[in-house]
Amino acid sequence: MEKFDVIVVGAGLAGLAAAYTLAGQGVECLVLERGDYPGAKNVTGGRIYVNPVRDLFPELWPDAPLERFIVHEGATLMARERSVTFDYSGDELRAAPHQSYSVLRARFDRWLAERVEEKGAMLLTKTLVTDVVKESGRVAGVVAGGDELHANVVVAADGVLSLLAEKAGLHPPESPQEYAVGVKEVIALPAEKIEDRFQLAGNEGAARLFVGAATAGLFGGGFLYTNRESISLGLVVGVAELMEKGGLQNLPALMEDFKRRPEIAPLIRDGATVEYAAHVIPEGGFRALHPLHGDGILVAGDAAGFALNLGFTVRGMEYALASGYYAAQSILKALETGDYGAEILAEYGRRLQESFVLKDFQNFQAAPAFVKNPKLFDYYPEFKGRLLRDVYAVPAGPKDRLYPTIRKYLHLKEIWSMFKDFREMTKL
């Protein structure tokens, strides 16, 4: 019977990072991927922040097929009839090494998988894993294409729904409260047009987030990232929030409305949509993380819930890469002992706790509640929009004094409620 040291399920960033690290140490490692090629089933918004994982894979980054390094961070409060945008840029974002890049996963994951194979790992695509193999209560392999494949350790890096960890009995099916759904179009545009429209030089890129009417006031937001020769444009909306709307809010129509907004339409003009994708995203933060290990199994990346939305930064891919790396480190230690039980594999959680991964999740435990504040998606965009409308307006007759104009919108009740929201923010 075929037996591997390690079977990694899923050739996404977590799985590939684990396999890269293990194969680099000479561990016999099989990666199973259900897509035609690595990346075929993977979707990002997206942007990757390199700093936290630069030193974990130092030799990878110089040649990595990333899109553009981000030098403009835009945020738009989108009211129904107007919007307020700020744009942060700076020399620190233009200086190498660059902190974040736009990325397209089909291209990136395929490239990373080639590096993993070079290290000696075996990659099997078009292979769906349907179950775990259990022996005396512990995970001892997986079922793929009807065959049992055995391994000392299984790494469940099978993505956000984490069916494998569920089948291993690590967690019950996920609940909609902890997830959002993202839809995205990749819109092809010549590099020159992208650079002109977004004030970019060379390989610089821009990122923009939109909050408010983009999601019809529901938890979530719009996003835009410039790639080399395309724009990634999309919406993310809380699944539970969509359900509460009783099915009245049509998600595909919301995306079309977003594209028609005057803030968006000129940016994508003459662009041709070349792909439409959708994917679920973990939004529950620290509290919603899944159990990270069991007997003979580790859970990494989205499967563990490693995505963190702070409103202004939306992160996941570097947590996936790092969790794969630390899963591999823990497996290397277990291989030395020949014991693959939960106690030995608990090392994985300890390593994550010492790293930026669980430190970030612990430090930002309050983030999911903060970013779900309904006022962020309706009250604040409308308030800010009306305020600026009146500040900038020059009527035919005399202009009203500014302070009374502001006070018109700011009754004591509003000030008190803003103060309470501010206090919530101090928990971040």
Added chain:
Amino acid sequence: MTTDALDLKAKLGLDVFKTGGAPHIRIREGREREPRLRKMTAICPAGLYSEGEGGAITLTVDGCLECGTCRLVCGTEILEWNYPEGGTGVQFRYG
């Protein structure tokens, strides 16, 4: 069809799908009128759920983006939910 529904069909037409295998998501028998299932007619990013005569919800799985939303919304007691067979289903070229 409305303009938006046509837009959606055109958008799905841009994606690469590989056919093969049995439908990977099925509505369990007797659960076709579940309110949670009805919500999917508006939520499904690919617009694959529709309401038929008498309020029964039907699902066409061709064009599925495998996003996972319906599994979260409906749960496995209403949907028999699996990923499509290896090498079939949507194959993102950009992602």
